[in-house]
Amino acid sequence: MASALTILFLEPSYPKPSISLHPSAQVAPGGAVTIRCECRCAGARVLLSKAGDPDARRSMDPPRDVAAFPIRNVSRGDAGNYSCQYRTKWDPPVWSEPSDPVELVISEPGYPKPNISLHPSAGVAPGGAVTIWCECRCRGVRVLLSKAGDPDARRSMDPVGDVAEFPIRSVSRRDAGNYSCQYSTKWDPPIWSEPSDPVELVISELSFPKPSIFLSPSRRVILGGAVTVRCWGRHQNMRFLLYKVGNLNVLQDAEPAGDMAEFPIRNVSRRDAGSYSCQYSTKSDPPVWSELSDPVELVVAEPKPNISLHPSRRVALGRAVTIRCECRCREARFLLSKAGDPDTRHLMDPAGDVAEFPIRSVSRRNAGSYSCQYSIKSNPPIWSEPSDLVELVVADGTDPDGTQQPDPPMMEPEGEAAPPGRPDFTHANIARLVLGAGGLLVLGLILAEAYYSRPREVP
Incomplete structure (x- = not known):
């Protein structure tokens, strides 16, 4: 079927x-x-x-x-x-x-707004008692108490006299806020008065002063290194909690014997970067808390790269040199900087782990100390430590060994510069050698003629 x-x-x-x-x-x-x-x-x-x-x-x-x-x-x-x-x-x-x-x-113009007040005080500790008074010429009317932003906190009553009292016998943190009241007739539809001015109920908790927070040995840590977050609370036998800004969950907690808690991070990763804060509390129930500490920022840096000059650190005017920056950092962005000269900063995105910054015709203004660093292409980028400085020395016609060399041409094709320490057999230098030899020969003939043509004594 x-x-x-x-x-x-x-x-x-x-x-x-x-x-x-x-x-x-x-x-x-x-x-x-x-x-x-x-x-x-x-x-x-x-x-x-x-x-x-x-x-x-x-x-x-x-x-x-x-x-x-x-x-x-x-x-x-x-x-x-x-x-x-x-x-x-x-x-x-x-x-x-x-x-x-x-x-x-x-709202009838003849129904003025009531007065609202808190008794005994506008500041109450958790677990204490407070009464919200709404005063008006309100015999025979209904009074409504409202809390700003919390429709579930509305309460109403029909007072016998001119004061409606709304007690809160055990105050909690959620009772904090701004309250107002108004009253209405009991017929249908009701006629309402204007709302009272607001009054604020403040939860004044017993608390400890905020702790101090710092990073040891430094706020800047190389990737894979170690750092310790230290929180100092000025009170003994407390419980300490460590937070990361933007994450509501507790990262670590500690109960040190003294007044300082240590939170180690032994193998720093990129996700550890950010701002941290801490607080402490008593171990009683309910606990009494301190305020949060000021935040401290942990900066995670990549290891520094190596920098070198090729073919040499000492280069003659007009010759070529290449600044090489090396790291274990594929698909990174490199930044080359010159000490004391912010206008010489250069960026490069090489395919591998070596960035080459060529200077094809060295001038005197290229002399100076250079360093480089790199960043992983993330958002925000994480930069490495700067490399050690390397100095480019521009020499006027001297080779790296200090022997005098002829002035080189102003421009040379890349890759054709003579290696340092080898003779330079260019056509210009050969011509200079031939002219020099000819000059020496002429000078020798003149000296010989002068020697043989001088008068001689007769024996």
Whole structure:
């Protein structure tokens, strides 16, 4: 026997719109207010509804994404909760979800705002007691207490006299905040007073001063190195917690015998970089906490590269030299710097682990001390330690061994410079040698002639 198959067709729906009251959710009788329904609803039909009043339904086809429903002469009967939704115009229509409700409150000018105060004090320790007083000429009315940003904290009561008291017998941290109160008539719909000015309840905890935090041996650590985070609390026999800024979880905890806790990081990785803070507390239940320490930043650096000059550190004017920066760092970015000259910084992204910065025609301004460093291509980049300095010496026509050399040509093709210490058999130098030899020969003939032509004594 074949089993029956049931097919369900699920109707699509649109997201709920937002609803608001302008200029205010609280209006005096005879005033004006506009209920605005905002959505991506151009070409749709918007329906406004009032809770418990089907006769107050209104609809419109807005040209854009806002449907405005004005009430130009507000009466007590307009008070209440409103919501809106929209639908397509085809048949059958597809409806959006209803908006969250918004309440229109009619406040009579004759009902002034009440006064609010905290007793015995606005500052209370956890576990203590406080009473919120709302004072008004409010016999026969209902008083509402509200906490800013917390709709679940609303409380109401019908006081016998002119003061409504809202006690909090065991204060906790979540009770902290700004409170206000107002009152209303008991008929339907009610008429509300203006809200009181806000009053702030502060939880004044017993606490210890914030600890000091520092990194040993240094805030800058080479990748794979070791560092210790030290937290000094000025109190003995405390529990210490270490946090990393941006991470709500505790990284490490310690209970040292003295007043300082040590949190070692024995093999530093890139993810260890960042800011750290710590705090301490008593070991009792509930604990009494200190404030958080100021943050301290751990900078993780790559190991420094090697730098060298080729073919030599001593180069004649016009000759070529290459500055090489080497590391175990494939796909890194290199930066070459010259000490005391920020304008000579050069960046390079080599394919391997060696970056070469050629100087094809050395001038006197190229002389100086150079260093390089590299960064891993991350966000943010992690830079290595700078290399040791290497000095480029520019010599006027001298070779690396100190022997005099003829002035070299101003420009030489790359790779054709004569190696240091070898004779330079260029055509110009051969011509100079021939001319020198000829000059010496002429000088010798002149001296010989002078010698043989001088007068001689007769024996």
